[in-house]
Amino acid sequence: MSVPVTIRDIRPADHAAWLTLWQGYLTFYKVSLPDSVTAMTWARIIDPVCPVFTRVATIDDAVIGFSTCIIHPRTWAVEPACYLEDLYVDETRRGIGAGRALIDDLLAMGRRDRWTCLYWHTNADNATARRLYDHFAPADGFVRYRLAITAPQ
Amino acid sequence: MSVPVTIRDIRPADHAAWLTLWQGYLTFYKVSLPDSVTAMTWARIIDPVCPVFTRVATIDDAVIGFSTCIIHPRTWAVEPACYLEDLYVDETRRGIGAGRALIDDLLAMGRRDRWTCLYWHTNADNATARRLYDHFAPADGFVRYRLAITAPQ
Amino acid sequence: MSVPVTIRDIRPADHAAWLTLWQGYLTFYKVSLPDSVTAMTWARIIDPVCPVFTRVATIDDAVIGFSTCIIHPRTWAVEPACYLEDLYVDETRRGIGAGRALIDDLLAMGRRDRWTCLYWHTNADNATARRLYDHFAPADGFVRYRLAITAPQ
Amino acid sequence: MSVPVTIRDIRPADHAAWLTLWQGYLTFYKVSLPDSVTAMTWARIIDPVCPVFTRVATIDDAVIGFSTCIIHPRTWAVEPACYLEDLYVDETRRGIGAGRALIDDLLAMGRRDRWTCLYWHTNADNATARRLYDHFAPADGFVRYRLAITAPQ
Numbered sequence: 001m002s003v004p005v006t007i008r009d010i011r012p013a014d015h016a017a018w019l020t021l022w023q024g025y026l027t028f029y030k031v032s033l034p035d036s037v038t039a040m041t042w043a044r045i046i047d048p049v050c051p052v053f054t055r056v057a058t059i060d061d062a063v064i065g066f067s068t069c070i071i072h073p074r075t076w077a078v079e080p081a082c083y084l085e086d087l088y089v090d091e092t093r094r095g096i097g098a099g100r101a102l103i104d105d106l107l108a109m110g111r112r113d114r115w116t117c118l119y120w121h122t123n124a125d126n127a128t129a130r131r132l133y134d135h136f137a138p139a140d141g142f143v144r145y146r147l148a149i150t151a152p153q
Numbered sequence: 154m155s156v157p158v159t160i161r162d163i164r165p166a167d168h169a170a171w172l173t174l175w176q177g178y179l180t181f182y183k184v185s186l187p188d189s190v191t192a193m194t195w196a197r198i199i200d201p202v203c204p205v206f207t208r209v210a211t212i213d214d215a216v217i218g219f220s221t222c223i224i225h226p227r228t229w230a231v232e233p234a235c236y237l238e239d240l241y242v243d244e245t246r247r248g249i250g251a252g253r254a255l256i257d258d259l260l261a262m263g264r265r266d267r268w269t270c271l272y273w274h275t276n277a278d279n280a281t282a283r284r285l286y287d288h289f290a291p292a293d294g295f296v297r298y299r300l301a302i303t304a305p306q
Numbered sequence: 307m308s309v310p311v312t313i314r315d316i317r318p319a320d321h322a323a324w325l326t327l328w329q330g331y332l333t334f335y336k337v338s339l340p341d342s343v344t345a346m347t348w349a350r351i352i353d354p355v356c357p358v359f360t361r362v363a364t365i366d367d368a369v370i371g372f373s374t375c376i377i378h379p380r381t382w383a384v385e386p387a388c389y390l391e392d393l394y395v396d397e398t399r400r401g402i403g404a405g406r407a408l409i410d411d412l413l414a415m416g417r418r419d420r421w422t423c424l425y426w427h428t429n430a431d432n433a434t435a436r437r438l439y440d441h442f443a444p445a446d447g448f449v450r451y452r453l454a455i456t457a458p459q
Numbered sequence: 460m461s462v463p464v465t466i467r468d469i470r471p472a473d474h475a476a477w478l479t480l481w482q483g484y485l486t487f488y489k490v491s492l493p494d495s496v497t498a499m500t501w502a503r504i505i506d507p508v509c510p511v512f513t514r515v516a517t518i519d520d521a522v523i524g525f526s527t528c529i530i531h532p533r534t535w536a537v538e539p540a541c542y543l544e545d546l547y548v549d550e551t552r553r554g555i556g557a558g559r560a561l562i563d564d565l566l567a568m569g570r571r572d573r574w575t576c577l578y579w580h581t582n583a584d585n586a587t588a589r590r591l592y593d594h595f596a597p598a599d600g601f602v603r604y605r606l607a608i609t610a611p612q
Contacts, residue, residue: 012495033229036471041228043502048420049379049386050509052226072225073205073355075194075238076186080355085228110302114354119299133298140299143292146272149263165342189318196349201573202532202539203356226508233508267507339535347534358532378531379511381500381544382492391534416608425605439604446605449598452578455569 003059003096007105010054010066012046017063018054025088041068055105057089057098065089067102069118077116082106084120099132156212156249160258163207163219165199170216171207178241194221208258210242210251218242220255222271230269235259237273252285309365309402313411316360316372318352323369324360331394347374361411363395363404371395373408375424383422388412390426405438462518462555466564469513469525471505476522477513484547500527514564516548516557524548526561528577536575541565543579558591 010018019038026033044052051072057065068086084106089098106118121144122129130139163171172191179186197205204225210218221239237259242251259271274297275282283292316324325344332339350358357378363371374392390412395404412424427450428435436445469477478497485492503511510531516524527545543565548557565577580603581588589598 031229037229037231040231040502040506043499044226044228044506046384047379047499047503047509048384049377050226050506052228068228070225070227071355072223072236073197073203073353074223075197075205075221076184076190078190078193078352078354083225107300107302115302117299117301119297121295121297124294124296137298137300139296141277142274142297142299143277144272144274144295144297145286145290146270146293146295147260147289148270149260149268193349193353196346197353199537200346200350200356200532201537202530203353224508226506231505231507337535343535343537346537350532350534356532358534374534376531376533378529378542379503379509380529381503381511381527382490382496384496384499389531413606413608421608423605423607425603427601427603430600430602442606443604445602447583448580448603448605449583450578450580450601450603451592451596452576452599452601453566453596454576455566455574 005064005096005098005101006058007055007101008058010045010056014056014063015042018042018045018056018066021063021066021088021090024090025086028088028091055102055109057102059093059096059098064093065098065102067106069106071115074116079114079116082110082115082118084118087120100135103132103136158217158249158251158254159211160208160254161211163198163209167209167216168195171195171198171209171219174216174219174241174243177243178239181241181244208255208262210255212246212249212251217246218251218255220259222259224268227269232267232269235263235268235271237271240273253288256285256289311370311402311404311407312364313361313407314364316351316362320362320369321348324348324351324362324372327369327372327394327396330396331392334394334397361408361415363408365399365402365404370399371404371408373412375412377421380422385420385422388416388421388424390424393426406441409438409442464523464555464557464560465517466514466560467517469504469515473515473522474501477501477504477515477525480522480525480547480549483549484545487547487550514561514568516561518552518555518557523552524557524561526565528565530574533575538573538575541569541574541577543577546579559594562591562595 022038044050045054045068052068052070054066054068056063065088066086067084070083070085071080072083074081087099087102089102110118122133133139175191197203198207198221205221205223207219207221209216218241219239220237223236223238224233225236227234240252240255242255263271275286286292328344350356351360351374358374358376360372360374362369371394372392373390376389376391377386378389380387393405393408395408416424428439439445481497503509504513504527511527511529513525513527515522524547525545526543529542529544530539531542533540546558546561548561569577581592592598
């Protein structure tokens with residue numbers, strides 16, 4: 001039996017539901033962030049002028065997952081790129097297509113709003129996530145270099 | 154004998170020198186872009202309000218390489234990330250430290266302007282580039298998924 | 307007899323028509339701008355990532371006027387403001403409602419995209435323009451202070 | 460005797476002091492804003508990626524006033540404009556030069572960061588404010604039209 005998953009824009013009233021999912025997401029990645037970062041991320045998500053946005057997956061009006069993206073200009077195209085930074089589905093709601101529906105939704109937005117591409121990163125050994133991602137296309141052969149920057153004290 | 158490489162902001166008067174390097178860079182990647190894209194990229198580079206910026210490497214006042222980056226907000230930090238999209242040094246000027254100086258320069262900017270990180274991608278089998286990058290840190294174990302988006306006609 | 311004026315987004319192919327109108331607009335204001343400024347303004351207008359945008363008024367597919375706006379965040383509302391910086395109609399096409407149609411179009415965009423307000427400035431003694439503007443609402447009683455800034459040499 | 464007023468960037472630790480001044484400022488203008496707007500404005504102010512920024516005036520480390528501005532691109536210059544949306548000094552600290560110091564500070568920032576202009580609006584009959592502003596330059600002869608936009612329900 002198929003469960004109907006609906007994707008929509010996040011709304012200010014989703015704050016509590018988002019916070020629970022966000023903490024689940026950070027726990028999955030074994031990351032702990034200061035409350036000031038979570039507060040800023042929420043503000044960016046609901047700020048209609050900021051290029052960060054979030055779409056949520058719902059079942060029976062309950063928010064069970066989200067995608068958070070950043071639209072940015074690039075140098076190889078006139079149209080912007082969309083960087084999918086965060087994708088998460090409640091662990092108790094896996095396997096019913098919510099992750100796939102969230103990515104399909106972004107591709108539909110991208111066609112409508114004329115992005116040049118949608119991209120994201122994942123750990124090479126995250127087999128579960130890659131099983132989902134490989135439905136869309138294989139990883140593109142690029143690796144990431146990432147240098148943390150520590151401001152002078 | 155060490156050759157002094159200087160890094161500075163690009164200026165409108167660098168247009169011709171940039172164009173030659175940009176074409177060399179695209180040729181290296183076997184990419185051909187419409188002139189309208191190159192014109193837009195140049196406009197973004199010299200627009201002081203756009204989050205795309207370019208630094209150039211010079212020897213004796215000749216521009217021999219460049220880095221082009223995009224500053225964007227993210228969700229795991231208050232401070233922005235810097236995405237290094239393009240890095241190139243004239244093929245006849247390799248091996249004198251210009252590539253390394255361009256990355257060092259970005260790290261210094263990041264400390265001054267409080268970015269959270271500097272990141273870039275490279276093809277897993279681009280051994281030449283990775284020899285340079287590995288001086289800074291090894292690739293971080295993440296792979297990239299990237300879906301081209303084709304707008305409806 | 308009413309002449310049908312159509313309002314639409316500007317397109318790259320409108321460059322020549324826009325340039326003629328832009329020069330007419332600057333001539334009206336007795337302003338001369340360097341070509342580098344006009345080139346940057348055009349690039350901002352057609353850059354889909356830049357918050358500057360232009361709508362054009364057309365009659366029988368000929369571009370006869372334009373509005374250029376900047377979307378920006380503000381402090382008294384969550385939703386952005388839209389600043390109408392430039393509004394112009396070809397002097398030979400006045401009196402057929404193109405100016406009014408361009409402002410009506412912006413108001414419709416604002417309702418759809420949820421801007422908090424649309425605002426613009428005009429010289430207190432520009433009676434012709436104010437006759438048009440007063441159809442929408444009287445000036446709001448605010449005056450403008452504007453200090454030119456000269457960068458150190 | 461002159462009282463030393465110092466101007467600096469606002470910091471997250473200034474939240475409580477800012478909130479008191481912000482409420483005083485809104486009370487002065489007889490405006491009441493939802494808490495969600497004040498929360499968003501604070502987030503924009505302390506977000507280093509957002510083009511909204513705040514400078515504060517301090518005396519003996521106490522925050523006694525602020526300026527809040529938005530940097531935006533424009534069409535008549537390559538360099539951005541700076542719109543001073545809010546300027547306020549605690550009513551018990553008037554007359555010691557804090558307002559003037561806040562504007563002088565912005566002019567110095569503008570010369571350093573190469574803005575094309577600094578502008579703001581004030582009610583034509585706000586004689587107290589205009590006495591301060593007229594030290595810099597007279598109002599420039601432009602009036603403002605401003606249409607509130609009400610989104611469809």
